Amino acid sequence: MTEPLPTPKRKDPLKRSRLGLVPPGLRSRAATEMATYAAQGLFVLQSCDRCRSVTYPPRDRCPSCWGTLTWADQDCGARIEAVTTIRHSTDNFYRNHMPWRIGTVRLDAGPVAIVHLHGDVQQGDRVRMTLRLDRGGNPALFAMPQEETPNMQDDPQLRCFTADPKHRRILVTDGRTAIGQDIARALLKAGAQTVFLGDADPMMRYPGKAEIEAQEGIEPVSLNLTDSGSVQELAAQLGGRVDIVVNTAGFVRPGGVAFGAKLSNLQAAFDLGAVGLVRLAQGFAPAMSARSDDGVNSAAAFLDIVSVSGLSGQSGYAGAAASAAARLSLLCGLRGEMQQTGIRVLSVLTGPVDDDWHQDLPQPKVAPVQLARAVVHALTEGQEITCAGDVAKDLFARWQANPLLSIREENR
Template identity: 40%
Template structure:
């Protein structure tokens, strides 16, 4: 039975915080294909197009027929645990700080034998279900849990290293004056977040969503304007060392393209909030979170940006908005690289049109804000890196892979 996650205790301010360390990080180019599958929550392995043999570990040519026609396909994630061991000592700093660490060999239903990180409840000869996860170094690993889920499996400290379940973690939501901010806060409470900090800009402007957030338990409101460097710096000095999951849901949506709505002021506001706002948050919250990533089971874990799917391809009906989202996406990739050395994972959520007051004329299908919030929680719990929400976002991703020029010429609201 999985040991229940212990409640956080007050820290000894004199005791030194454990310094961040990372698991071994070198992977081949082929192995990074596993990372791409893990990032979106798929369990996919290479399959030979000639003999249909499933390959593991990833390789350049088929281990059976030597064909180089290997493609990534979703396969069964079931298997049987053939052997298990428990690591009690390691010369690697990351594992030395976290022993005991369970490993095992799983005979996958798809064919190959796989070395997997084991959940506490896995036992020899038992059926297990595997998943592709991303470790603290940003590389794909395979984890195994008992075939039948139990309520406490997400409390497993070893598996918790590869996911960001909000349970007993402190969460910072940047913008509490939108319906999405409210729904994220509500779902964080339901997921068991220990404490929720919510940012609020423009104190002179009332917000029914913010009033509802104030009524939630374990939630507190702080003044924050992401367009003001001093505001971000001041808040970071107040709560920066408490934030374990940061949700950047900064939002400034306006209709219009480049020529048909030539408005430098609106375009400036979009960039100031989406791009420069992210830059300010990263400058002041990033270093603090990096320093606390190894601070036990309740250390800093993840940074999540809520972006539009139009960050991936410009929608001319939303020309400057799409450009500001693309800029934020590019900056988030820089942030991901810089936070990786501290073991903090940067996650991007891509959404289609949302049902709110600013996107009224956007045609369906549109997303309810609660749907987006639930996908965010699920993505955090599963350790995903790219969370694709809604039919529009899914179609955009598929069409970009199939033919970028086609979607570039046909996309519109």
């Protein structure tokens, strides 16, 4: 049984942090494609169009008949046939994480694979296979217990594949909204040690201010993402302490492009949503990267909450959708940079939020508490792309199937 994760001791300031090394990189285009499915939390393997056999690891052609391989959802059941504990390695990342358990499993889908093992599974056990991304963005099979076990998320090997909030210090950039407040509460419930709650204007009160700031574990901080000085000042104070950044800031106003549009709203949306994201990354990413393998409460993730309309545009909310599109593009660039340091960059795509600025849109809308659950899920699973709400799930699925069609459907 996994031992409970101990509360981390105060770090010796004279001790050098361990370098944030990452596992070896990808070696094929097929493996890169597999990573795109792992990023969504899917369990897929390649299936041959000719002989119908399922194969692993990823290949360009079927090893049995040389047929074409396509990705398909598979049964995640498996049985462990052999277990090995590695105690020595020539790879710098694994050297720092010994011992490391791997095993040979026979998948119910057919192939025999070498996989990473959770500490609560043994030879002969039935297991539930998951497809996860390691710290370098590479896809890997990880065998989990079939049923929930005590302290299951505390397994040290599993934590290398996630950004679990437990015992970590988290910055939520905007606590003036119901979204920011519900996310802060959910993170504390998930085991976060401290939540630094951003406030762009500490002199002005907001609904729920007294209640949220009085909660144990909440530490209000001054943070205005439209002000580079404010971001840099907070980064100088907290850069070495923040383990996860959750960016909840955004500016949403109704308006089109030619009709009902205000350039001031468009500028505000880009300044807070897109340029603000860059300010935040430049302020906190360097210090987080230096602490990405620093023990129990090492820096782990940079998570951004962004409207799914950034994929397709949205009539009536064109400025907000354009800002979301810019954020998604910036996140792709940031993800490529941070993969070299072991910090995960996660996106939670949301549909219209049930707030004052979306009153004219029909249901279903995303409640703040629902968005908070999606954020916790993304962190505990290490999932790069998470959809919050039915609207986001539907649009993302249609966009994957046919991007041009989804754009026309959303803007007719």
